[in-house]
Amino acid sequence: MWRYVKREAGLWRIPLLVVVLSGSAVACEPAGGPGDIDGGSDRAEAELAHGRYLVDNVLLCFNCHSQRDWSLYSGPIVPGGERRGGEVDLFLDPTAAPDISPRALRTWSEDDLVAALVQGRDRDGRPFHQRWMLGNFADLATADAIAVARYLLADASSEIPARSSGGATGAARGAYLVSLGRCELCHGEDLGGGSAVAVPGGESLPAANISLDVETGVGRLSREEFIDYFKSLSGPEFQRVEVPPDTPNTAMPWPQFSQMTRDDLGSIYDHLATRAPVRRPVPAP
Ligand code: HEC
Ligand code: HEC
Secondary structure (H helix, E strand, O other), X not given: OOHHHHHHOOOOOOHHHHHHXXXXXXXXXXXXXXXXXXXXXXXXXXXXXXXXXXHHHHHOHHHHOOOEOOOEOOOOEOOOOOOOOEEEOOOOOOEEEOOOXXXXXXXXXXXXXXXXXXXXXXXXXXXXXXXOOHHHHOOOOHHHHHHHHHHHHOOOHHHOOOOOOOOOOOHHHHHHHHHHOOHHHHHOOOOOOOOEEOOOOOOOEEOOOOOOOOOOOHHHOOHHHHHXXXXXXXXXXXXXXXXXXXXXXXXXXXXXXOOOOHHHHHHHHHHHOOOOOOOOOOOOO
């Protein structure tokens, strides 16, 4: 995270605003447990909201399947271009990611989508392009895959609020989220960072060491501080910040991940605590 992001968003001067904003972020989190959901249509709505949360804030399907604006911090999706197709350009070999709007997917059934996601194969059984990406969703729990498919196929899905269905917390939940969020793709299998990640239209930069090594990783942060680190970038004023000339941008999907729930971010930290700390200095961008 760079200081300019906060400066450009005008947050330096107004610490109170941060409090107000994090207050509202908490208010957006799930209101309660299964007691909230009584009727069938409420359950269907909750499932769509859960599908949207997974797609927008954990799986980041649209970061590949949309045009993005890399003149802005972390390359947010161009307004109106969401899910209309884009380019995957993180490493060496740019690959087209097709339009996956409900219109483009109108011949896909919910079962087709669930099978494609979990098996990493197209409807004719052809494996999707290398590790891009569907194959990496093999860990997706069936209920989550169904929620994702329903959200993708829903009409007017932009009006659906994003909500985690909540419930599970802890290291096992964190391992699941680290897998679905593909942290290892950029931060490396040992999460010790160091390898270069491309920023489209800019220079590549090394992924940070996010193991809990105290000196070279994020072990310098407590669990609460780790959550706050993400949450400090979650406000709407961070979603479209200009990157000043000669300043590095980032490929880290801060705008999306920062809107995970505090429980989910804490669970990621709990999972990191079960992994071996990796001592590897990675220069900050
Ligand atoms: C890292 C980039 C990336 C991410 C993330 C990603 N995809 Fe894709 N997706 C691709 C690429 C590239 C293809 C084309 C693969 C091919 O044709 O072999 C593709 C193909 C697809 C297809 C097939 C579309 C068609 O018309 O054949 C669907 C459906 C799809 N993705 C859905 C999703 C969903 C749902 C998610 C989130 C769970 C997702 N994708 C996440 C890159 C990505
Ligand atoms: C597309 C590549 C990419 C993915 C996927 C990704 N990261 Fe990152 N991440 C980066 C890069 C590059 C940096 C360094 C630049 C920055 O801080 O923005 C970074 C920085 C970070 C930092 C800041 C570390 C520090 O010392 O300041 C944390 C924490 C982090 N990532 C956690 C995660 C987690 C957790 C996931 C998975 C849920 C994840 N990242 C997925 C690319 C990625």
